[in-house]
Amino acid sequence: MKHTFAVLVENSPGVLSKVAGLFSRRGFNIESLVVSETEDSSTSRMTIVVEGDNRVLEQVGKQLNKQVDVIKVNDITNEETVERQLCLIRVSADQSTRQEVLQITEVFRCRVVDIGRKSLIVEATGDEAKMQAIIRSLWPFGIMELVRTGKVAMVRGERNKGK
Amino acid sequence: MHTGAEILVKALERENVEMVFSYPGGANLEILDYLKKSSIKTVLVRHEQGAAHEASGYARITGKPGVCLVTSGPGATNLVTGIAAASMDSIPLIAITGQVATSMVGTDAFQEVDVTGITDPITKHNYLIKDVNAVAQTVKEAFYVASAGRPGPVVLDFPRDVAKASSKIKEVASIDLRGYKPNLKGHTGQIKQVIRLLAEAKRPLILAGGGILGSESWDELRQLAESQQTPVANTLMGLSSISLDHPLALGLAGVHGLPAANLAIQRADLLVGLGTRFSDRLSCDVEGFAPNAKIIHIDVDPAEIGKNLRVDIPLVGDLKIVLNQILEKLEPVQHQEWLAEIAQLKAVKAPACRAEGLSPITVMESLAKVLPAQAIVTTDVGQHQLWAAQRLSHRRPRGFISSGGLGAMGYGIPAAIGAQMACPKDLVVAVTGDGSFQMGLPELGTAKEQKLPIKILLLNNSYLGMVKQLQDFYCGQRYAAVQFTDNPDFGCLMKAYGGSHYLVTREEDLSQALADFLADPGMAVLEARVAYEENVLPMVLGGNCLSQMEGIEENL
Numbered sequence: 001m002k003h004t005f006a007v008l009v010e011n012s013p014g015v016l017s018k019v020a021g022l023f024s025r026r027g028f029n030i031e032s033l034v035v036s037e038t039e040d041s042s043t044s045r046m047t048i049v050v051e052g053d054n055r056v057l058e059q060v061g062k063q064l065n066k067q068v069d070v071i072k073v074n075d076i077t078n079e080e081t082v083e084r085q086l087c088l089i090r091v092s093a094d095q096s097t098r099q100e101v102l103q104i105t106e107v108f109r110c111r112v113v114d115i116g117r118k119s120l121i122v123e124a125t126g127d128e129a130k131m132q133a134i135i136r137s138l139w140p141f142g143i144m145e146l147v148r149t150g151k152v153a154m155v156r157g158e159r160n161k162g163k
Numbered sequence: 164m165h166t167g168a169e170i171l172v173k174a175l176e177r178e179n180v181e182m183v184f185s186y187p188g189g190a191n192l193e194i195l196d197y198l199k200k201s202s203i204k205t206v207l208v209r210h211e212q213g214a215a216h217e218a219s220g221y222a223r224i225t226g227k228p229g230v231c232l233v234t235s236g237p238g239a240t241n242l243v244t245g246i247a248a249a250s251m252d253s254i255p256l257i258a259i260t261g262q263v264a265t266s267m268v269g270t271d272a273f274q275e276v277d278v279t280g281i282t283d284p285i286t287k288h289n290y291l292i293k294d295v296n297a298v299a300q301t302v303k304e305a306f307y308v309a310s311a312g313r314p315g316p317v318v319l320d321f322p323r324d325v326a327k328a329s330s331k332i333k334e335v336a337s338i339d340l341r342g343y344k345p346n347l348k349g350h351t352g353q354i355k356q357v358i359r360l361l362a363e364a365k366r367p368l369i370l371a372g373g374g375i376l377g378s379e380s381w382d383e384l385r386q387l388a389e390s391q392q393t394p395v396a397n398t399l400m401g402l403s404s405i406s407l408d409h410p411l412a413l414g415l416a417g418v419h420g421l422p423a424a425n426l427a428i429q430r431a432d433l434l435v436g437l438g439t440r441f442s443d444r445l446s447c448d449v450e451g452f453a454p455n456a457k458i459i460h461i462d463v464d465p466a467e468i469g470k471n472l473r474v475d476i477p478l479v480g481d482l483k484i485v486l487n488q489i490l491e492k493l494e495p496v497q498h499q500e501w502l503a504e505i506a507q508l509k510a511v512k513a514p515a516c517r518a519e520g521l522s523p524i525t526v527m528e529s530l531a532k533v534l535p536a537q538a539i540v541t542t543d544v545g546q547h548q549l550w551a552a553q554r555l556s557h558r559r560p561r562g563f564i565s566s567g568g569l570g571a572m573g574y575g576i577p578a579a580i581g582a583q584m585a586c587p588k589d590l591v592v593a594v595t596g597d598g599s600f601q602m603g604l605p606e607l608g609t610a611k612e613q614k615l616p617i618k619i620l621l622l623n624n625s626y627l628g629m630v631k632q633l634q635d636f637y638c639g640q641r642y643a644a645v646q647f648t649d650n651p652d653f654g655c656l657m658k659a660y661g662g663s664h665y666l667v668t669r670e671e672d673l674s675q676a677l678a679d680f681l682a683d684p685g686m687a688v689l690e691a692r693v694a695y696e697e698n699v700l701p702m703v704l705g706g707n708c709l710s711q712m713e714g715i716e717e718n719l
């Protein structure tokens with residue numbers, strides 16, 4: 001099962017390799033990992049999506065917590081969250097298919113950020129399901145290149161000071 | 164203004180460091196320079212691996228962090244085995260590595276290695292100190308992290324320009340790490356559950372691990388065992404938490420555990436694991452481990468609970484505190500039937516094949532008879548280690564010092580040096596084998612220079628006996644790369660190092676040789692030429708559970 005961990009860490013140089021190393025040496029599967037500074041420049045937030053059974057997931061949480069540079073670990077899988085990914089897709093689109101491709105981007109409220117003679121670059125944001133849907137819809141036209149960020153997530157509602 | 168090196172050394176003094184096991188090089192010149200001017204003793208070693216193991220031996224016997232200092236590059240890589248050994252066994256260690264100047268870091272400069280990268284998986288934490296203003300606080304933090312909660316090694320990587328840069332000495336703040344706040348006090352609800360299970364149990368058993376020694380709670384362990392009339396088995400790391408002379412002590416459990424300890428685990432209806440990680444060497448087949456028992460697991464590291472084993476009652480906390488919380492509430496009980504059964508199990512002796520010639524087991528049993536209660540024993544890794552673990556009495560808490568989790572050959576001699584440096588008046592005996600001894604050899608030079616009267620019992624079977632034993636069981640006795648056909652003359656070797664050498668080849672000479680050896684005023688080796696055929700029994704083969712012990716009738 002896939003779980004999402006929101007991990008608050010010290011914003012120190014070694015921390016990413018410490019966390020990444022922990023995952024690889026303990027055989028935990030990272031599906032995606034996003035890290036960036038938070039509103040407090042001394043900390044960073046990692047959003048880590050991990051695949052594993054309950055026992056593995058429990059160990060992931062505990063092993064992360066054990067790291068001196070890790071301040072707080074929350075498994076937010078079952079929380080109400082807003083989650084987003086960003087995806088850039090270079091899709092082939094010549095005279096004959098361009099209109100159709102543009103229609104699809106409109107349906108999904110994507111933005112076209114670059115236009116070439118035979119292709120477009122589409123920028124899409126949304127959750128995992130939306131990403132899948134967009135990619136599936138553009139697939140038949142020929143996706144030439146695709147880059148995606150991992151997912152970032154935030155728990156909905158008032159911010160709980162304890163968290 | 165003071166230089167980074169000076170601030171570092173002052174910070175070590177503030178942590179009451181008595182000695183630093185050191186080896187010099189271009190990247191730690193400044194530190195050594197100030198160390199010499201300080202109240203701290205610089206112990207010059209012969210190989211950096213020895214420095215780490217010596218610091219570990221020091222830490223194990225004193226309970227205080229051991230400190231070693233080496234240069235960058237090869238100095239740091241030579242430490243790796245020692246750091247890994249300390250990490251596996253939760254030993255507080257501060258390893259200071261010189262590093263190339265920060266401006267050179269990342270350029271593959273001469274003697275540059277990525278020390279923090281290399282040591283990430285084998286340290287509790289590590290620091291690359293880039294700012295001279297952070298030195299004092301970082302050192303304080305490092306000592307705190309090494310000792311707090313579950314102890315472990317911490318590396319301080321110290322670039323040369325930081326050692327030379329200057330700063331004012333600042334007041335260091337008390338440690339408040341937002342990312343590391345170990346839970347020390349036990350949860351009262353869980354403690355109630357523990358007390359309830361203890362009261363209900365008919366066949367309770369305590370499994371005491373190294374956590375008892377790390378938290379100095381051997382008195383509490385004994386009180387718990389006595390008040391509940393509950394026998395105590397040990398992991399390898401837990402040996403010496405209860406003397407084997409104690410009527411409730413069962414000794415070593417696990418792959419080469421004593422029959423009573425292993426069978427008690429399999430027959431118990433309640434198993435109380437204290438400061439143990441239920442390693443594979445202990446549990447053998449996890450599915451078949453303690454099949455009839457509810458399991459209580461008390462440990463200061465929450466990540467150990469449920470990692471290897473299903474647990475019924477998890478309880479996180481420092482054992483010293485938690486055991487006192489439990490003892491306060493506990494009613495004494497009796498378990499006459501269970502203890503009568505245990506007494507029968509204890510009558511089942513670990514078997515020995517007693518091959519022709521001098522048996523290593525006889526040697527170990529003779530040592531056990533004459534070894535003073537306060538003696539400190541260190542071991543290397545191999546058959547000799549397990550015979551020592553099984554057959555010595557372990558009467559001094561912390562007095563059995565062995566590389567458990569990593570099983571690093573070459574540990575015994577330096578560990579003995581570290582322990583002897585910490586306890587100059589005490590008898591320190593290193594039990595070693597001919598293979599392991601040759602991995603620890605360089606440090607005899609350190610022992611000679613420091614005039615340490617360490618006693619080395621060398622069980623010389625001219626084999627890497629433990630591996631030969633594995634080949635007996637798993638490779639149809641096809642021996643490959645395990646026989647030393649032309650071992651060095653250990654007598655000549657001791658002569659070179661200024662020590663005495665006693666040789667024993669026959670059982671009838673053993674007690675005299677042992678007496679002479681232990682009474683020798685200086686460094687001495689007792690070389691016992693023993694039969695290589697002897698194997699460590701019992702032995703639980705791979706995939707089997709603790710009740711299936713080679714050498715022991717299964718349906719006892």
Ligand SMILES: Cc1ncc(C[n+]2csc(CCOP(=O)(O)OP(=O)(O)O)c2C)c(N)n1
Pocket residue numbers: 543544545546547548570571572573595596597598599600622624626627628629630
């Ligand atoms: C550094 C290292 N290399 C290899 C091993 C694998 N190993 C375990 S025991 C052993 C043999 C030890 O031989 P010796 O010290 O003579 O002890 P004996 O078993 O003969 O008593 C070996 C090679 C190890 N534990 N450590």
Ligand SMILES: [Mg+2]
Pocket residue numbers: 545596597598622623624625626627628
């Ligand atoms: Mg040998």
